[in-house]
Amino acid sequence: MDQRQIVTVILLISATVAADYVRPRPRKILHFPWNQRSPSQPQQVHVSLAGQNHLRISWITVDQSSPSFVEYGTSPGQYNLISRGESTSYTYLLYRSGKIHHTVIGPLDPSTTYFYRCGGEGLEFQLRTPPAQFPVTFAVAGDLGQTGWTKSTLDHIDQCKYDIHLLPGDLSYADYIQSRWDTFGELIQPLASARPWMVTEGNHEKESILFLKDGFESYNARWKMPFEESGSNSNLYYSFEVAGVHVVMLGSYADYDKYSDQYSWLKADLSTVDRKRTPWLLASFHVPWYNSNEAHQGEGDGMMASIEPLLYAASVDVVLAGHVHAYERSSRIYNGNSDPCGAVHLTIGDGGNREGLARKYKDPQPAWSVFREASFGHGELNIVNSTHALWSWHRNDDDEPFRSDQVWITSLASSGCLADEMHESRKILMAP
Known part of the structure; x- marks a missing residue:
């Protein structure tokens, strides 16, 4: 073997090692055959x-x-x-x-x-039913839709020993074709009938028609969330508590400025959170604030300017978003800069929708962006105890749930960020 052949072999081996996997082709929208049932059958x-x-x-x-x-x-x-x-x-x-x-x-x-x-x-x-104390596990997948990849994601979530499913917007991708809401309900029933599914709205839920429909009518009718139980006046934003975790589900498509009902409700809700009883605080909404993908750049800036100071003041641990059809994990961040008292932001809008993946990322990768990949998949947040949680992201492009990213997260309640001398911004929650 001459020198040229040796170099060629080395380059081929290097290319093979560098390639994580061969990205599969898109999958088609699922078709649901007509099934004759009794009109009164649930x-x-x-x-x-x-x-x-x-x-x-x-x-x-x-x-x-x-x-x-x-x-x-x-x-x-x-x-x-x-x-x-x-x-x-x-x-x-x-x-x-x-x-x-x-x-x-x-x-x-x-x-x-x-x-x-x-x-x-x-x-x-x-x-x-969910547990009353730690550990508690959340499965997370946004932007689901009804494709072959959606089915793969749901199959992988079904293998996860989770207690609650969080869905940060874009559920059925009905997009005005109302029968698709029905087929989506049929598709997810095996999982959604067995564990609580907590959702918030995305842009594909809006379905407004000028002068005829305001929007979110289908979503609000079908997916009633505990907004009344949490003191909210809108199904588009609410909160709930489970096993030492307080979760705020916010509306990217509801008014969020400082004079809005959502802002007032969120401020009041966060001010009543007892971090001794619920040491973990999560937030979820559709449009990400920290996003290094070329898709949907800047769309969350307005909401971030208004709401991020409230979440920071309350020491929110983790923020979960969708919208961008790819996965990304940040370091702890606030106001665009690394901050040990900021939240970890997770973009997980990669459930399997028909629009495909957002493949292009900005280069160079921002310092706050720790891990990013344009693949379909789901996340699992296992909150082990009052101080530690294990986050993992499972790529399913291989048809098997491959754990591609994993990190331990320490709660801010145990890190000293709640002390007044360390976190002066908390006063924003107490201001009239």
């Missing part, structure tokens, strides 16, 4: 938190006269408890929704499996 069942020790069961029936109640218990087929709820429906141009049922059940025991049936007929479902 469909699109999903679960969400609804205040302390309570869950909300939501489902849809074609039959508008179907009752809104849930029978449940801790043994299969034995329902010794019953809760009655409410229902709604909506029309959208020529589309008329089925009857949308929302029923709150509880009080429930933590870390307990319950069996339930909706409306007195149909399949029996089972769910697992």
Whole structure:
């Protein structure tokens, strides 16, 4: 073998080692065959938190006269408890929704499996309630849609031992075609009927029509979140607590300036958080504030200017966003600079949507950007105890959940950032 051949072999080996994997081709939108069912059979069942020790069961029936109640218990087929709820429906141009049922059940025991049936007929479902104390695990995937990659993401999340799913906006990608809301509900039912799904709105939920529809009507009707339970006057932003974690779900597409209802609500909500009882504080919304991808540059700047000082003053530990169809993790950051008392920002808008990946990043990589990759996947936030959490991101472009990024995060409540002398900005929460 001469010198030229040796060099060629070395270059081929180097290229093979440098290539992490061969990126697969896009996958098509899923098609759902028509399935004949009884008009009163519950469909699109999903679960969400609804205040302390309570869950909300939501489902849809074609039959508008179907009752809104849930029978449940801790043994299969034995329902010794019953809760009655409410229902709604909506029309959208020529589309008329089925009857949308929302029923709150509880009080429930933590870390307990319950069996339930909706409306007195149909399949029996089972769910697992979240724990009352650490550890607690959140699965995270935004911008889901209904493609083959969405199915792959959901399959991988199903392998995760998680307690709650967080979805930072862009759910169904219905984009005005209302039947796609129905197929999305069908697609996620196996997971969403078994664990609470906590969502916030994205731009694909807006669906406004000038002079006819204001927007978010479909989203608000189908995905009722615990906004009333958390003192909010809008389903577009709310908060909840679980196992020592306080989570604020914010609206990138609701008013957020200092004179807005969302700003006033958030300030009041954060000021009441007891970090001794809930040492972890998370925030989630759709449009990222820290984004080194070329896609959607600057779109979160207005919200960041208004809301970031509140989150910093409250010592929010982690911020989860979507919108950009790629993954990125920041260092602790505030006001554009590294700050040991700032939040870790995670962009995870890579659930599998039909628009594809955002492949182009800015070069050079900003100092605050620790890890970034344009692949589909999901995240897992395992909050182990009051001081430590393990974040991992699992790329699924390989058809197997490959853990591509992982980091331990220490809570700000244990780092000294809550001390008044260390965190003067906290006074913003107490100001009138």
